[in-house]
Amino acid sequence: MKKQSENVKDRPRTSGRDFKQYKYFRPKSKEELIRIINDFQKDLTIIAGGTDLLVANYQKLYEIKNWLDLNLLNEFKNIKMFDDKVEIGSMVTHQRLSKLDQIKELFPVLHQAAADVGSPQIRSRGTIGGNIVTSSPAGDLLPPLLIYDAQLKIISGEGSRVVDANEFFTGPKKNILKEGEILEKIIIPLKEEVYRGAWIKVGKRKALIISSISLALNLSIDRSNLIKKARICIGSAAPVPLRIKTAEQAILKKELTEINIEEIAQIVSEEISPIDDIRGTAKYRRQVALNITRKALSEVTNQ
Numbered sequence: 001m002k003k004q005s006e007n008v009k010d011r012p013r014t015s016g017r018d019f020k021q022y023k024y025f026r027p028k029s030k031e032e033l034i035r036i037i038n039d040f041q042k043d044l045t046i047i048a049g050g051t052d053l054l055v056a057n058y059q060k061l062y063e064i065k066n067w068l069d070l071n072l073l074n075e076f077k078n079i080k081m082f083d084d085k086v087e088i089g090s091m092v093t094h095q096r097l098s099k100l101d102q103i104k105e106l107f108p109v110l111h112q113a114a115a116d117v118g119s120p121q122i123r124s125r126g127t128i129g130g131n132i133v134t135s136s137p138a139g140d141l142l143p144p145l146l147i148y149d150a151q152l153k154i155i156s157g158e159g160s161r162v163v164d165a166n167e168f169f170t171g172p173k174k175n176i177l178k179e180g181e182i183l184e185k186i187i188i189p190l191k192e193e194v195y196r197g198a199w200i201k202v203g204k205r206k207a208l209i210i211s212s213i214s215l216a217l218n219l220s221i222d223r224s225n226l227i228k229k230a231r232i233c234i235g236s237a238a239p240v241p242l243r244i245k246t247a248e249q250a251i252l253k254k255e256l257t258e259i260n261i262e263e264i265a266q267i268v269s270e271e272i273s274p275i276d277d278i279r280g281t282a283k284y285r286r287q288v289a290l291n292i293t294r295k296a297l298s299e300v301t302n303q
């Protein structure tokens with residue numbers, strides 16, 4: 001391993017470089033943000049909490065030209081409740097999501113996943129928008145957003161578009177966002193149904209750990225006690241957070257007590273496509289997927 005002093009010595013020097021030609025933008029309104037994007041589209045690095053960006057780019061920080069810091073955009077920090085939806089600004093931190101009673105009540109799986117992110121320091125800086133745009137298969141908020149059928153509002157100099165969170169992720173750390181596009185908010189629909197949910201995160205230790213595998217589950221029950229909608233999403237077990245649609249279909253129109261837990265757990269374990277990496281082997285992940293699906297379904301059927 002390299003000694004730290006050698007690392008520092010090898011690092012390209014930033015001093016002496018003419019930084020005057022580069023800018024640091026901190027817009028206070030959406031209009032100002034759009035103006036900056038239009039002027040500097042190609043040479044902007046967007047920063048929210050910085051907890052992913054600064055770690056991933058530490059060796060390359062000297063290459064960054066103009067910064068676009070979203071931290072003064074108060075309108076991106078709002079959580080707005082409507083009769084039929086909740087809108088969460090992309091700059092809302094994990095800390096806020098994990099402390100708000102309304103989020104706990106309406107989206108308990110998202111609430112719990114936010115509380116499981118990193119450490120208090122990471123949760124108070126890291127944002128929901130940063131988690132989404134980093135698009136890591138291990139991003140803890142992604143499976144919960146998929147089971148709640150979240151939509152993402154993306155803005156740019158050319159206008160805006162709303163996309164299904166399901167269609168946003170295209171591969172490990174890849175998504176459909178184009179240059180000059182900003183994630184403004186997350187929209188989660190509200191339905192008049194009874195929900196039962198579960199969140200399980202498995203890692204090498206309890207705190208400050210990236211998921212080896214995670215599971216988010218949400219079942220909605222209609223008036224005749226039948227399962228009207230089922231969502232099961234697994235994180236860290238495929239290039240993108242993965243909805244297991246065959247398992248979802250197999251649960252539909254049943255009463256909770258009629259769910260064949262073993263059958264569903266087998267389907268989940270077979271349909272994921274895990275890899276071997278530092279956080280576990282593919283074989284380990286398939287076995288854990290089986291166990292956590294059993295556990296989550298037992299939890300919801302006993303709730």
Ligand SMILES: Cc1cc2nc3c(=O)[nH]c(=O)nc-3n(C[C@H](O)[C@H](O)[C@H](O)COP(=O)(O)OP(=O)(O)OC[C@H]3O[C@@H](n4cnc5c(N)ncnc54)[C@H](O)[C@@H]3O)c2cc1C
Nearest residue numbers: 048049050051052053118126127129130131133139140183
């Ligand atoms: C010690 C440590 C522990 C961690 N633990 C966890 C964990 O347990 N679970 C987990 O899921 N993650 C974890 N993370 C990763 C990280 O904290 C989260 O993904 C966090 O949500 C990132 O948000 P941020 O605001 O810091 O993003 P940033 O680092 O500011 O940005 C991340 C990326 O998104 C882009 N971006 C940010 N916001 C927007 C926007 N609104 N529009 C367009 N692009 C945008 C940035 O340009 C950058 O490419 C950990 C990180 C560290 C350092």
